[in-house]
Amino acid sequence: xxxxxxxKKTGSxxxxxxxxxxxxxxxFERWHxxxxxxxxxxxxxxxxxxxxxxxxxxxxxxRDRGMPRQARAFEWCAGPAFxxxxxxxxxxxxxxxxxxxxxxAVRACRRTIADNGLGGRVTVYxxxxxxxxxxEERWDLVVGNPPxxxxxxxxxxxxxxxxxxxxxxxxxxxxxxxxxxxxxLQENNLGSTVETFRExxxxxxxxxxxxxxxxxxxxxxxxxxxxxxxxxxxxxxxWASSAECPAVLG
Numbered sequence: 001x002x003x004x005x006x007x008k009k010t011g012s013x014x015x016x017x018x019x020x021x022x023x024x025x026x027x028f029e030r031w032h033x034x035x036x037x038x039x040x041x042x043x044x045x046x047x048x049x050x051x052x053x054x055x056x057x058x059x060x061x062x063r064d065r066g067m068p069r070q071a072r073a074f075e076w077c078a079g080p081a082f083x084x085x086x087x088x089x090x091x092x093x094x095x096x097x098x099x100x101x102x103x104x105a106v107r108a109c110r111r112t113i114a115d116n117g118l119g120g121r122v123t124v125y126x127x128x129x130x131x132x133x134x135x136e137e138r139w140d141l142v143v144g145n146p147p148x149x150x151x152x153x154x155x156x157x158x159x160x161x162x163x164x165x166x167x168x169x170x171x172x173x174x175x176x177x178x179x180x181x182x183x184x185l186q187e188n189n190l191g192s193t194v195e196t197f198r199e200x201x202x203x204x205x206x207x208x209x210x211x212x213x214x215x216x217x218x219x220x221x222x223x224x225x226x227x228x229x230x231x232x233x234x235x236x237x238x239w240a241s242s243a244e245c246p247a248v249l250g
Contacts, residue, residue, distance in 0.1 A: 031111070036082060037089020039118075042111035043080035047104060051082030054224050055145045058083050058186060059090055061212075061226060067141075067239045069094065074137075074176070076144035076169060076185075078124075080108040083143055088121065097137060099127040129165060130172045138178045144169075148188035166197060170204040174231050182209075182230055182240045189215045189223035197227065207232045210242040 029044050034052065043052075073093035075084035081098045088096045096118075098109050109124040125132050146169070147160035160166060173183060183206075187197075194211045201208060206229050214225035228240050 031108075033115075034082075036086035037091075039085045039089040039116050040112065041080060041082060041085045042108050042115065043082070044104065044108065047079050047102070047108060048082070049077075049079050049147070050145055051079055055083045055186065056086060057224065058143060058145070058184070059086055059092065062087075062092055062184070065239045067092065067237075070141040071095065072097065072139050072178075073141040073143065074098070074139040076130075076142060076173075077146045077165075078109065079105045081112070081124075083145060085112060085122075087143070088118075093141065094121070096122045097139060098122065098124040099130070099133060100124075101126070101128045129168050130176070133176065135175070137176050138181075139176055140178050140181050142173060142177070142181065142183040143185070144183075145186045148191040163192075163196065163200070167200045170197070170200050170206060170229075174205055177231050177234075180230070180234050180237055182228060182237065184240075185227045185229070187214075187225055187227060189217075189219040189225060190221065191218065193218060194225070194227055201229055202232075205232050206230065209236050209240050 029046065031042055031044060033040050033042055035041070036056075049055075069091060070093045072095045073084065073087055074097040075081050075087075076099065078084055078098040078100045079102070081096075084096050084098055087093050100106055100109070103126055106124055106126045109122075113119055113122050113124065125134075127133055147165060177183075187194075193216065194208065194214050198208065208227060209230050210226070210228035212226045213223070214227075215223060228242075230236055230240070
């Protein structure tokens, strides 16, 4: 009996040490720079949720679908915005908007903007999901590599408890889309299938226009897939249409 309070205290101290170590690491880890499409992207390793690796698959994916250059794109849950800056550097968009809840991720984006002289083309917001996005913002394309899992077995960057982050995103994103605006998300069959999100998408007045690479059930290993979503009733651009989807969703 007497050992339990000591064990509890030891466990608490251990958690505190881990938290302190994580805080020190996040604050004092040196900055790195990597080029994407000619843009020098600033980041710290712990901010990377996959954007440097599988996130870059978004670029050839959009090109292979024949997507034309978009006027204004938005990266959701941007982190250091590896995907967004890469799209800008590779000519897939004219202007870019970014948002993240993590102030260090926002700082990373601002470092990249300043280093590359992108102040006239890139806007970044410190925002919990979309809550701090000005209502006048409008986007032609929304991309994202959001947290893949709905439980805490993985790092926080990959964790969306109960899919609440996704649910809030789908419920609010429609107001920011220009007519015919497209949402393209990278998801992971290790944590979900398209059916995980279908009801929340449809309840938000949106519609799925394509799914690529998704297994019918969750998989034991990481498997990236893509979901294309539009506002219900919008005309779907040809590059985002799939063979089984109509051109207009009503």
